[in-house]
Amino acid sequence: MKIAILFNEPRAGAAADEADVLVQVKAVEAALDLGGHEVERVPCGLDLGALVSRLAVAPPDLVFNLTEGLAGHDRLIAVVPSLLDSLAIPYTGSSAEAIFVTTNKLLTKERLAAAGLPTPATPAQWPPRSHGASSPPFVPGRYILKPVWEHGSAGMEDDLVVDARKRGDLERRLAALGESTGRTYFSEAFVDGREINLTMLAGAGVEPGADQATEPIMLPAAEIDFSAFPAGKPRIVGWAAKWDEGSFEYHHTPGRFAFPESDRPLLAELESLARACWDVFGLAGYARVDFRVDGAGRPYILEVNSNPCLSPDAGFAAAVVEAGLAYEAGIARVVSAVPLRRRDLVPAAD
Secondary structure, eight states, rough: OOEEEEEEEOOOTOOOOHHHHHHOOOOOOOOHHTEEEEEEEEEEEHHHHHHHHHHHSSOOEEEEEEOBBBBTGGGGHHHHHOOOHHHHHHHHSSSHHHHHHHHHHHHHHHHHHTTTTOOOOOOOSSSSSOTTTOOOOOOOEEEEESSSSSSSSOOOOOGGGEEEHHHHHHHHHHHHHHHHHOOEEEEEOOOEEEEEEEEEEEEOOOTTTTOSSSOOEEEEOOOOOOTTTTTOOOOOOOOOHOOOOOHHHHOOOOEOOOOGGHHHHHHHHHHHHHHHHHHHHHOOOOEEEEEEOTTOEEEEEEEEEOOOOOOTOOOOOHHHTTTTOOOHHEEEEHHHHHHOGGGGGGOOOO
16 A cells, blocks of 8 residues: 655754654654555645645645644644544544544543543633623632643643642733743643553454444553652643653653552543543544543543544554554554545545
């Protein structure tokens, strides 16, 4: 099969989180080569006309979508898959709509709440909610301030975990953050407990060209080990933990797959919640759901990641290997889950 790996070209001098897409491209390309596919790298930026022209010269059978935004803007993450939809070119992973909704953390939480799925409260945001929109009740306590659109823990530092006695405390902090960074932010009740994630992968036995969605298999759950954190340090997986190789956090937030027998009911509940997310958001191919579990054992959904990192040292690869699969086999399942729609059956635009 002729497969184009489509990815956002990092800007000159890009930080580690933006540049990491090149690591993913290299790993996916090697896996597809082993699968016998004809592979082409296609970088993209804000010139969508140039991208359309390039794809029109020799249309691929399928695009492996590794775009994580455009020109450093995470909020543009759904532009390329939307463009591929308009060109009737099939692509890996979730739909443009699912990617857009799950990248916007507030939209994600609204949909989770509407489905009755547990997620921490968000009593304040910046810019403020539109006139007449109601805010969730405020409860004094500890909150974490998060950017609405950015992924990969962009901008996440310890000082964004704050104590608030009234809603105005949060609103002032959020406004200051927004004005200094140009980003949109919201506050989320901080669940001071365990952090566990579950990766889902399209099921086995799917033939290329199958015209149906596939139910996922659950890869082994992974828990972030914060045991080396000193007292008082917020237990979060911030930017440094993911990208700063010289930091304390990077070397002291390992993921572990070993759980005691007493966690079996909790893990079953997390799997049920993750499957519900797959259905609610219409996910496909592969995805990851991040949870926090409070001291009473109650789980809360933090984020639904419709395109988790595919670097060999990231959580997806680790979970695939823990499940007894080769990385290449995981990538093959992502590819085989894509319905290869015939372009000549797609109505032409008016």
